[in-house]
Amino acid sequence: MNFFHFIIDCGKITLRGSKTYYAWLTFLVLLIIWGGFGYSAQLSDGLIKTHMRDSVSWAFYIGNFTFLVGIAAAAVMLVIPAYIYNWKPIKEIVIFGELLAVCAVIMCISFIVVDIGRPLRFWHMLPIVGTMNFPYSLLSWDFFALNIYLIINSVVVTYLLYCTFYKKQYNKTFVLWLVLFSIPMAVSIHTVTAFLYNALPARPFWNSALLAPRFLASAFCSGPAILLILFQILRKITKFEIKDEAIWTIAELMVYSMFIYLFFSVAELFKEFYSGTEHVLYWKYLLLGIGDNKELVVYSWSSIIMGCIAFVLFLIPATRKNFITLNIGAVLIYASVYVEKGIALIIPGFTPDVLGQIYVYTPSMTEIRTAVMIFSLGSLVFTILLKIAIAIIFENYNIDSLNQKKEN
Amino acid sequence: MKKENSRRIFLKNLSLATFSALALSGCNMKKVDEFLQKNFRTLTKKEVDDLIKNLVIEYKEKYHKDFHLSAKPALEETLFGYALDLSRCIGCRRCVYACVKENNQSRNPQIHWIQVLQMEKEKGIDFAYSTVQYNPETVPDKDHFYVPIGCQQCRNPQCIKVCPAKATWQEPDGIVVIDYNWCIGCRYCMAACPYGARHFNWGEPNVPAEEINTEMHYLGNRPRMKGVVEKCTFCVQRTREGKYPACVEICPVGARKFGNLLDPESEVRYILANKRVLVLKQELNTQPKFYYFFGI
Numbered sequence: 001m002n003f004f005h006f007i008i009d010c011g012k013i014t015l016r017g018s019k020t021y022y023a024w025l026t027f028l029v030l031l032i033i034w035g036g037f038g039y040s041a042q043l044s045d046g047l048i049k050t051h052m053r054d055s056v057s058w059a060f061y062i063g064n065f066t067f068l069v070g071i072a073a074a075a076v077m078l079v080i081p082a083y084i085y086n087w088k089p090i091k092e093i094v095i096f097g098e099l100l101a102v103c104a105v106i107m108c109i110s111f112i113v114v115d116i117g118r119p120l121r122f123w124h125m126l127p128i129v130g131t132m133n134f135p136y137s138l139l140s141w142d143f144f145a146l147n148i149y150l151i152i153n154s155v156v157v158t159y160l161l162y163c164t165f166y167k168k169q170y171n172k173t174f175v176l177w178l179v180l181f182s183i184p185m186a187v188s189i190h191t192v193t194a195f196l197y198n199a200l201p202a203r204p205f206w207n208s209a210l211l212a213p214r215f216l217a218s219a220f221c222s223g224p225a226i227l228l229i230l231f232q233i234l235r236k237i238t239k240f241e242i243k244d245e246a247i248w249t250i251a252e253l254m255v256y257s258m259f260i261y262l263f264f265s266v267a268e269l270f271k272e273f274y275s276g277t278e279h280v281l282y283w284k285y286l287l288l289g290i291g292d293n294k295e296l297v298v299y300s301w302s303s304i305i306m307g308c309i310a311f312v313l314f315l316i317p318a319t320r321k322n323f324i325t326l327n328i329g330a331v332l333i334y335a336s337v338y339v340e341k342g343i344a345l346i347i348p349g350f351t352p353d354v355l356g357q358i359y360v361y362t363p364s365m366t367e368i369r370t371a372v373m374i375f376s377l378g379s380l381v382f383t384i385l386l387k388i389a390i391a392i393i394f395e396n397y398n399i400d401s402l403n404q405k406k407e408n
Numbered sequence: 409m410k411k412e413n414s415r416r417i418f419l420k421n422l423s424l425a426t427f428s429a430l431a432l433s434g435c436n437m438k439k440v441d442e443f444l445q446k447n448f449r450t451l452t453k454k455e456v457d458d459l460i461k462n463l464v465i466e467y468k469e470k471y472h473k474d475f476h477l478s479a480k481p482a483l484e485e486t487l488f489g490y491a492l493d494l495s496r497c498i499g500c501r502r503c504v505y506a507c508v509k510e511n512n513q514s515r516n517p518q519i520h521w522i523q524v525l526q527m528e529k530e531k532g533i534d535f536a537y538s539t540v541q542y543n544p545e546t547v548p549d550k551d552h553f554y555v556p557i558g559c560q561q562c563r564n565p566q567c568i569k570v571c572p573a574k575a576t577w578q579e580p581d582g583i584v585v586i587d588y589n590w591c592i593g594c595r596y597c598m599a600a601c602p603y604g605a606r607h608f609n610w611g612e613p614n615v616p617a618e619e620i621n622t623e624m625h626y627l628g629n630r631p632r633m634k635g636v637v638e639k640c641t642f643c644v645q646r647t648r649e650g651k652y653p654a655c656v657e658i659c660p661v662g663a664r665k666f667g668n669l670l671d672p673e674s675e676v677r678y679i680l681a682n683k684r685v686l687v688l689k690q691e692l693n694t695q696p697k698f699y700y701f702f703g704i
Contacts, residue, residue, distance in 0.1 A: 045611060045612075046609070046610055046611045046612060046634045046635055047593075047608070047610050047611075047635065048517060048610040048611035050610075052610070053610065054598065054604065054606075054607050054608060055604075057595045057598040057599060057608060058595060058598075058599055112594075115594070115595075116592055116593050116594050116635075117591075117592065117593015117594070117595070117608065117609070117634070117635025117636060117637075118591070118592055118593045118633075118635040118636065119592075120443070121443075121590075121591075121592045121593075122592060124447070124573040124575065124590055124592050125572040125573040125592060125594075130447075130573060131447045131449075131450070131573060131574040131590075132572065132573070132574075133571055133572050133573060133574045136569050136570075137569070137570050137571060137572040137596070138570065139570070139572035139594065139596055140572050143572070197599075199570070199600075200566065200570070200599055200600050201566070201602065201692045201693075202566060202599070202600055202601060202602035202692065203599065278534075278536060281536055349599075350599075352535070352536070353604055354535075354601065354602050354603060354604045355523060355525060355535050355538065355540070355557060355603070355604045356525075356534075356535025356536050356537075356538050357538075357539070357540055
């Protein structure tokens with residue numbers, strides 16, 4: 001009953017807000033509708049509305065899925081430094097990190113659903129009701145990893161907010177164990193997703209042992225970038241207190257991951273280009289183009305350049321500690337990883353295809369609209385959850401204040 | 409008293425409403441049944457028989473023809489194998505179109521289970537220097553040779569390993585098949601196949617009623633739906649009846665050979681014993697049952 005009241009009161013708080021809040025929500029809803037019409041065309045006519053074909057059978061949707069798995073994973077892994085360095089608002093960092101993770105996982109699952117030819121038959125791959133190919137198919141592993149991760153994170157944030165709302169002391173061991181469990185789960189969702197591609201000897205571009213480590217390193221660049229900016233906004237508009245030092249430490253940790261990511265990529269490139277086997281073809285298509293087919297070159301180099309600028313900005317202490325350059329760097333690294341995961345990871349795996357044929361893929365309008373729909377939906381959910389969390393944690397929105405209001 | 413009455417009337421109306429709703433949805437019950445249909449491999453003999461009966465009626469309504477839909481299981485002591493003579497193939501693509509006709513592949517959007525690659529004689533078998541888009545006046549071209557590629561019917565198929573729903577499997581006679589009703593369309597198998605043998609119905613498949621082949625197998629050439637994957641089945645509807653696949657029959661130069669690998673007297677076994685054979689992408693350990701050889 002208490003929980004029911006909690007949900008109702010959380011619902012109420014989302015309806016109250018400033019004009020900017022409402023404008024933002026309206027904007028997101030409009031985007032969802034615009035994207036939704038694109039997706040409905042795909043639902044009725046089939047995936048032929050996308051530009052995917054037999055040669056490039058996975059593309060933009062799966063790229064976005066991969067990127068968001070990284071965001072989901074990194075958001076929670078940020079708890080480790082928060083714990084080690086003993087940043088003061090650790091509970092808040094856990095809550096905001098896990099909220100971001102929840103929204104990212106919801107978007108991941110949405111991208112899988114829109115990519116499936118017959119989404120209504122999804123139950124065929126579930127255990128018990130369907131015939132899941134566990135443990136052989138990596139997709140079945142990903143299904144478990146993502147769902148367990150979603151459940152743990154939802155439980156932790158709901159429980160913490162619930163206790164704060166009712167001004168109860170939360171069970172520390174329970175939360176600690178769940179958070180401790182969610183950290184290896186965060187690593188595992190991204191590892192399993194990397195293994196999904198890694199497992200395919202038919203695709204030499206992915207069939208490298210460095211793929212999973214590169215995934216984790218790049219996720220640790222893009223995920224904290226969002227939180228870095230979010231923490232600064234929260235610090236401005238709420239009573240959230242995070243010291244500059246903590247933000248700089250996050251940036252410092254990001255430099256390490258950027259360096260590791262850069263090093264892994266250079267190691268991969270050296271092996272491919274120096275040995276120059278037939279497998280170098282995919283890297284050639286990505287970085288230099290094959291003959292007249294240079295479609296991905298602009299994406300790959302823009303990702304590389306943005307990543308390198310961000311690396312330099314974060315590396316030099318003066319620009320790291322300047323909030324303008326720091327934020328520019330955060331946006332750049334986020335964009336760099338998005339282009340890398342969204343375009344430069346999936347498409348070269350399929351171009352040239354297994355029979356050496358080149359099919360030029362660029363996302364269709366339907367794919368872009370569907371992606372906009374999912375990202376707006378994710379942002380909408382994130383905004384609403386943030387609104388609730390901020391009210392409960394910082395604005396003294398709790399059972400006592402509500403009761404007081406009633407008495408008045 | 410009055411109150412009780414109104415309750416009774418209410419209950420009566422409610423049951424009537426439920427009943428009529430059920431009756432109305434009766435026309436959609438078939439769709440519900442189809443939606444709830446289980447994986448083909450878990451169905452009983454009777455369930456398969458009923459399913460086939462219903463499908464034949466459904467196909468007749470759609471194409472106005474009488475169909476023979478079989479679900480014949482694999483023959484005993486049979487492991488199908490294929491051999492293709494690269495020195496004879498002239499790249500005429502008759503096999504491609506015979507396959508389309510026999511197996512009811514969608515004409516628009518177009519699906520081809522066989523891809524014929526034109527390769528450069530100077531380069532040998534190198535996919536990087538191949539094209540499916542060759543279009544000369546006459547074939548064969550003197551500087552090129554041709555490699556037709558369909559499903560290699562691997563003994564160690566990657567596509568089956570990765571399918572999350574067990575919608576595709578290897579039959580006892582070695583044919584890799586798909587339960588089209590069970591496929592969810594995730595296309596993981598297409599990413600896993602090293603031979604591009606799997607094809608997806610990106611749009612609603614379309615086969616003209618006058619061209620449809622009415623001799624069908626449940627796991628083979630029956631009409632597919634939008635959003636599922638399909639592939640070569642060694643013409644399961646023909647080969648389990650003792651016939652050759654359509655591509656073997658059509659080949660004008662006799663480059664295609666088919667038979668039972670367990671039969672020491674079969675032609676494929678003769679080729680394996682006496683000719684130089686190769687399999688594509690041997691290093692991937694997929695162990696195809698589709699061999700290429702040089703006959704001349």
